[in-house]
Amino acid sequence: MIPDYHIHTGRCGHASGGMRQYAEEAVKKGMGEIGFSDHIPLYWLPADRRDPGLAMAEEEFPGYIAGVLGLRPEFPSLSVRLGVEVDFIPGQGSTVKSILSGYPFDYVIGSIHYIDGWGFDNPAHLEEFGRQDIDEIYEKYFDLLCAAARSRLYDIIAHPDLIKKFGHRPVTPPLELYRRAAGAMAGAGVCVEVNTAGLRVPAEEIYPSLDFLRICRLEGVPASTGSDAHAPGLVGAGFSQAVDLLREAGYSEVAVFEGRRRNMIKI
Ligand SMILES: [Zn+2]
Numbered sequence: 001m002i003p004d005y006h007i008h009t010g011r012c013g014h015a016s017g018g019m020r021q022y023a024e025e026a027v028k029k030g031m032g033e034i035g036f037s038d039h040i041p042l043y044w045l046p047a048d049r050r051d052p053g054l055a056m057a058e059e060e061f062p063g064y065i066a067g068v069l070g071l072r073p074e075f076p077s078l079s080v081r082l083g084v085e086v087d088f089i090p091g092q093g094s095t096v097k098s099i100l101s102g103y104p105f106d107y108v109i110g111s112i113h114y115i116d117g118w119g120f121d122n123p124a125h126l127e128e129f130g131r132q133d134i135d136e137i138y139e140k141y142f143d144l145l146c147a148a149a150r151s152r153l154y155d156i157i158a159h160p161d162l163i164k165k166f167g168h169r170p171v172t173p174p175l176e177l178y179r180r181a182a183g184a185m186a187g188a189g190v191c192v193e194v195n196t197a198g199l200r201v202p203a204e205e206i207y208p209s210l211d212f213l214r215i216c217r218l219e220g221v222p223a224s225t226g227s228d229a230h231a232p233g234l235v236g237a238g239f240s241q242a243v244d245l246l247r248e249a250g251y252s253e254v255a256v257f258e259g260r261r262r263n264m265i266k267i
């Protein structure tokens, strides 16, 4: 079974369950490898503006790392990787590096959840979609995605077309934006994440779409896999569909990471 590298836990304030429950679920499903990727503290905001329902507080970060590492001896049949999901905020690269330094991460996932401060994937802020032109929104989103890929901060770019989450889409598929994003990921040597959370939201489609993933394949972008589980039962959710999509796009292998070094395994 393919690895699930995108797993949150109760620490982030909007997921349920402790780490052990996620690992137990993976073992129950016969999986061989998982990785935790909880949200980094909201480092770009002053401490009094950090919503505890979005990410763990800075003082909890060492406990998160220790929690993941502590699972390894408890689950000898499971490879438990240490990851983290890190929002890309332009100009904040050195802050990210200093927060992550000194910890033995296996991989770092980069994601875009904000366009100029607008949390577009938050159901509380959807009205902004009615105020801006959808093509311009997509353009801005993909500009950020390209900058994230080129930032050299990340091993994996998460849910690469998250902007479609609530079903807001341009009239025609934005193939040129996909090409730009795939070119940026290929140039930087970062993975595109095949993330099954898209199946569980109004978009009803894995991130990325087949069109986008095909372009990634043509450009030579390696792929990684994740469920974006926010509850233990969702570990590995939708993975047979993820494998089908990967094969349809031309992929025969996916990435695994150890100490931020990548290897490929057959699917
Ligand atoms: Zn995310």
Ligand SMILES: [Zn+2]
Binding pocket: 006, 008, 085, 228
């Ligand atoms: Zn996530």
